[in-house]
Amino acid sequence: LFSEKDKEKMQAAKRSLCVIGAGPSGMSVLYHLEKLRLQGGRAVGEMPQVACFEKQNDWSGLWNYTWRTGTDEYGETVHGSMYRSLWSNNPKETIEYPDYTFEQHFGRKTPSFLPREAIRDYLSGRWNQYNLKPKVTLLHSVQSVTFDPAKEKFSVLVKDLEQNRVLDPKEFDYVVNCSGHFSNPNVPYFKGIERFPGRVVHTHDLRSWREFAGKRVLVVGSSYSAEDSVLQSVKFGASRVISSYRTNPLGFRWPESVSERPLVTEVGPSDGGGTEGWARFADGSVEKIDCIILATGYLHHYPYLAEQLRLRGPNLLYPAGLYKGIIWLAGGNNRLMYVGAQNQFYSFPMFDAQALWTVRYLTGGIQLPSSAEMDADTKPWLEREAALKSHQEAVDLQTDYTVGLAKQANYGFDLDASQLFYKWFDSRDEDITTYRDGQYVSKFTGKLAAPPTTPFMSAMDDSLSTFLANGKDE
């Protein structure tokens, strides 16, 4: 069909793509590139050449649990923020891939809320369908990304962690940044914290909740991370849990051992050499506490990206500066994409729609409007987010965003999971300790989830083997 010369030309014309990170976002990019290639929908010559660099020892990003904290064995900042005994807080029906359902993966119905290892197993199953592991360069950390507007090329410096060697700069036509934004902790200071006698830990560095058994725990924060910290503390035997919020209390019907207080204003020891810790709150109340868990969220942090390429700011459903939530507008001449940079109700399916959109764009299926139009396109989203009044409205925003993106990318499935999220909100309001025992209907199989073998609050074993064994008993 093609002469050797033709093939060489096509090879030379191939655009090169650097994917940073092999978590669910980066893997969705690889997945859709491979899916498209296998479908033969595009001439092979039009498919970009891809390199994917992952600094961890395996794929799946945050879902790749590490017992390490701080720095890893190569001196790199530890990426992992997950703790032992973490179970998804969304029903699996809201994070399901339409073309690879949980039922397909496990060969049976499973409960709606799964332990971390089961979710990771599911992710790996989808990626293994296309044998994507060899496409990921593991234990390679991206050190710097700069863009030369004249050449329209990125220069990427990558460190081989095992060799402890920065490789020669590599040139790429496109970069997709998929390194995630739940790894760089936001750690506020409170007066006296440097003298507090007990442990002070951000959830990023927390691995086991068992150490809080019998302790009086202060949890600072008021988002999902704080809520789960309260629950996990209770589950593993904390004698007392105080939840401190900045603006609004979490407001759930908590077990008796839990109480809520406004923002902590000062902490300290009972005296210079005191063994007892205490915290004072904005309402003037003082409580004795043994340890402080900072469930205070994360900050966008991409220090390897040149300044004009770097997304900053708070964790939003629609971060400013990204056309369609993907194309970086302030630099890189529409050649830098972010996948998964949003605050998330939708997670895996949203990343997947973003990834397919990105692949369509890279292979010529989606054309960009002018810079002014792209910039203007983001504005209504930012205004809408600024005006949000409820969780439900927040879900609606992300539903509209995700469904719209999927439509433009010809994704082929309806990703609207808003009804599932509404039900989830209701069940949390009803009883925060039992919401993970709820059962939801999969949009894609039409089936109701299995009931949990053990209620979440008494399920102490989070291993995949136990999860799989439970299934066999049914």
Next chain:
Amino acid sequence: LFSEKDKEKMQAAKRSLCVIGAGPSGMSVLYHLEKLRLQGGRAVGEMPQVACFEKQNDWSGLWNYTWRTGTDEYGETVHGSMYRSLWSNNPKETIEYPDYTFEQHFGRKTPSFLPREAIRDYLSGRWNQYNLKPKVTLLHSVQSVTFDPAKEKFSVLVKDLEQNRVLDPKEFDYVVNCSGHFSNPNVPYFKGIERFPGRVVHTHDLRSWREFAGKRVLVVGSSYSAEDSVLQSVKFGASRVISSYRTNPLGFRWPESVSERPLVTEVGPSDGGGTEGWARFADGSVEKIDCIILATGYLHHYPYLAEQLRLRGPNLLYPAGLYKGIIWLAGGNNRLMYVGAQNQFYSFPMFDAQALWTVRYLTGGIQLPSSAEMDADTKPWLEREAALKSHQEAVDLQTDYTVGLAKQANYGFDLDASQLFYKWFDSRDEDITTYRDGQYVSKFTGKLAAPPTTPFMSAMDDSLSTFLANGKDE
């Protein structure tokens, strides 16, 4: 004396120097440069122009305690490795600056073993003599150092952490690397550690010992850090402490709650969801434990230095590749120096001698022999270290090194503290729980230290204010 033209020429001839880190090593470099300048011993034109970059919020390196762990508020790796209630483990008489004694600083005699804040206060006192604070650029992190052999210049990239901005590259004729080597933890893996139910923490990330009250603690390691971890655990009420060693037991006469075991081979939970942790040791014994403290030391880690400039390898009294323990031989054409890169008995005074040696070299007072001669000069030291048979011999090596360096640099004081170290070894062997209550004679004042107000094992208050108040009572 000089015409304007002369002055301009001299200015142009000035060599520029980048000091990385404002801990005791970096500050000694600034101190001796300033001392020399004030003495007027060299024409001002011959003094190098100096920039000192420190990524922390203040000077004093490790002695600048931070309650943070993991990453700091700027996303940088936390430098600090010190915990609350840390007291020097060397008598202060072995870390005393001859030209600024502890008695001079505190205005009275003090005990031989001081809490961290008192030592930091002492360090600041010496540096404040010359008003050195304005010479340190705080909250600036060095990102990369490369050397151009043709231009004989270093290019240094520095990040302004508060501005979150990498500054334009700066050129320097010389670099002194003083960033320390007790910040990047060596964290070994043990089978099962990812499923161990309790806390696993390297001492780098440990801040408060109080959390171990009532716990069964496993301390892994067999150097000074491990020994102090055992002591601190006992001091703050651990119910049981097991010390696990790789080669030789620490071998002290421990309190009853302490026992020693060979290397841990596996750890785990009592079952899949078990609340109890256990550890198995190389002798086959198994013990129930609640938490694991990895007192397993640190690794040289200078990721910002170009590869050919980077010291690697284990923590040694005489690391290979450094002429006089200072001049880096493998790159940088004798323009890169390391101060404080040694494993340490001597600390502040050794850094001080190295710093003065460096300043003499920079200002023409010390000439280097040929590369071959410099390389040959290091060999006997490496052989001597490899053949060490006792702590005493190790001290002797560092005594000979430090005294020799001081002599060549015309330091003006005899730094030999070997007799103090021998006495210290003896007192530790006698009773490891009371060695910090010992009193030593200062070489430079000739006076015996004050007795401690409270024995170390019952001194629960490590604050400077209490330390100063105790002195007033006497």
